[in-house]
Amino acid sequence: MTAVEQTFSTTHCRFGVARRDVTPPVGIYSRSWGAATHDVAEGVHRPLTATAAVFAPLAGDGPTLALVALDVGWFPYGPDELGLRSAIRERSGLGEAELLVQLSHTHAGANTNSRLEGRPGAELIAPYLDRLTAEVCDAVVEAQAAATEAFVTYGQGRCGLAANRDHWDGDAERYACGYNPDGAADDTLMVARATDGNGRTLATLFNYACHPTTLARRTSGSSRASRAPPPTRRRSGRRRCGGSSFASRSGTGRCIACRSGPGAWERPSCSRSRTSRTPSSRPSCGGASRGRRSSS
Numbered sequence: 001m002t003a004v005e006q007t008f009s010t011t012h013c014r015f016g017v018a019r020r021d022v023t024p025p026v027g028i029y030s031r032s033w034g035a036a037t038h039d040v041a042e043g044v045h046r047p048l049t050a051t052a053a054v055f056a057p058l059a060g061d062g063p064t065l066a067l068v069a070l071d072v073g074w075f076p077y078g079p080d081e082l083g084l085r086s087a088i089r090e091r092s093g094l095g096e097a098e099l100l101v102q103l104s105h106t107h108a109g110a111n112t113n114s115r116l117e118g119r120p121g122a123e124l125i126a127p128y129l130d131r132l133t134a135e136v137c138d139a140v141v142e143a144q145a146a147a148t149e150a151f152v153t154y155g156q157g158r159c160g161l162a163a164n165r166d167h168w169d170g171d172a173e174r175y176a177c178g179y180n181p182d183g184a185a186d187d188t189l190m191v192a193r194a195t196d197g198n199g200r201t202l203a204t205l206f207n208y209a210c211h212p213t214t215l216a217r218r219t220s221g222s223s224r225a226s227r228a229p230p231p232t233r234r235r236s237g238r239r240r241c242g243g244s245s246f247a248s249r250s251g252t253g254r255c256i257a258c259r260s261g262p263g264a265w266e267r268p269s270c271s272r273s274r275t276s277r278t279p280s281s282r283p284s285c286g287g288a289s290r291g292r293r294s295s296s
Contacts, residue, residue, distance in 0.1 A: 009154045014056040015194045016147035017203040020135035022071060023047045024110035024128050029121035032073050033107045038223040040121040041110065048072075048109055050132070052139040053194075053203060054147050066094055066140050067205075068101045072132075075103075076113040084133050091137040092144060105211070150202055152194045158187045162210040 023044055024030070030041040048071035056064040068088070075081035081101075088099060114129055116122045164183025169176045190207040 011055070011152040011154075012058065013150060013152065014054075014058055014147040015150035015152060015202060016054045016056075016143040016145065017052065017194070018139045018142035018146060019049055019051045020139045021047050022050045022132050022135050025124055027121050028110045028124040028128060029116065029119045030108070030110050031119075032109065032111065039119065040223075042223045045108065048106070050136045050139050052136070052143040053205065054140070054143040055152070056144075056147050058149065064094065064098050066092065066099050066143070068099070068136060068140065069104065070101055070136065071104045071106055071109060072112055073103065073106050073109050074112070076111070077115050080112055080114050080129060084129075084136065087133045088137050088140055092140045094140075148196060148202075150194045150196055152192055155191045155193075157189045157191065159189045159208060160187055162187060162208070165211070 051069045053067045114126045162185045164180040164185045166175050167178035167180045186209045192205045194202040
C-alpha cells in the first residue's frame with residue numbers, strides 16, 4: 001500500500017507535563033451511582049491520578065494555559081471546586097482564564113463533598129480534599145518548571161465505544177437508562193501529541209465523550225476505587241506513543257455511555273486517527289508526527 005503524506009495542525013510552544021497519584025483512602029464514602037450496593041471504597045482497582053500539562057509561548061509575554069486532567073467524578077459542593085482552583089492559581093501564578101480543570105467523571109472515585117455528614121467514611125473526605133489539592137498544585141508547578149520547546153500536533157478520528165442510552169419506554173411513557181440503537185452518539189475521537197525538538201514524545205492527549213460507568217455491574221471493581229474507563233486507553237497510549245498519556249472528556253451527559261464492558265450491548269468499532277498514514281481497526285496516535293507539520 002502506498003503511504004500518503006498528510007499535513008497536520010501544529011502548535012510550536014513550550015510544553016511541560018507532570019503527574020501525581022490522587023487515589024483516595026480505603027474506607028472513604030464513595031457511593032456515586034444509582035445501582036451501587038456499597039457505601040465505601042473497599043480497595044483500589046486502579047490508581048487515580050492528576051496530570052497537569054502546561055502550554056506557554058516560546059518567548060516573551062503571552063497567554064499560558066494549564067490543563068489538569070483529574071480523576072474525580074464531580075464536586076457536589078461548589079466551594080470545594082473553587083477552593084481547589086484558588087489554591088492552584090495561588091501556587092502557580094496562573095490567571096482565572098489560564099486554568100482548565102477537566103474531571104474524568106469516574107463513577108468509581110470518592111465522594112468529594114466536604115459538607116457531607118452521617119455517612120460511612122464521610123470523615124475522610126475533607127482530609128482527602130486537602131491532599132488532593134496539594135498534589136494537584138505540585139503537579140502544575142512541576143509542569144511549569146519542566147516546560148520545554150515542543151511541537152503539539154493534532155489529529156481526529158472516530159471510535160464506536162459510546163452509545164446512546166436514552167431508551168424510550170412506551171409502556172411507562174418515559175425515558176429509561178437503556179441501550180437505544182436508534183439514538184445518535186458522538187463518536188469523535190480527538191488526539192494531540194506533544195514532542196520535543198528531537199521528536200521524543202512528551203505526552204499524548206485525547207478527548208472522547210462517554211459516560212464512565214463500565215464498572216457499574218462488575219462485582220470485583222464496583223466497590224474499589226478506580227479511574228474507569230480510561231486507564232486501559234491511557235496505558236495503551238503510553239505504550240504505543242511514549243510519554244505521559246491522559247484523557248480529557250466532554251459531553252458525558254446521561255445519554256452517552258459505553259456499549260462494551262460488563263453487560264456489553266455490542267462490540268465497539270473504532271478507526272485509526274486521521275493523523276495516521278495506514279488504515280487500522282483501532283484508534284491510534286502513532287502516526288501523528290510522520291506527516292508534514294503546518295504551524296497554527
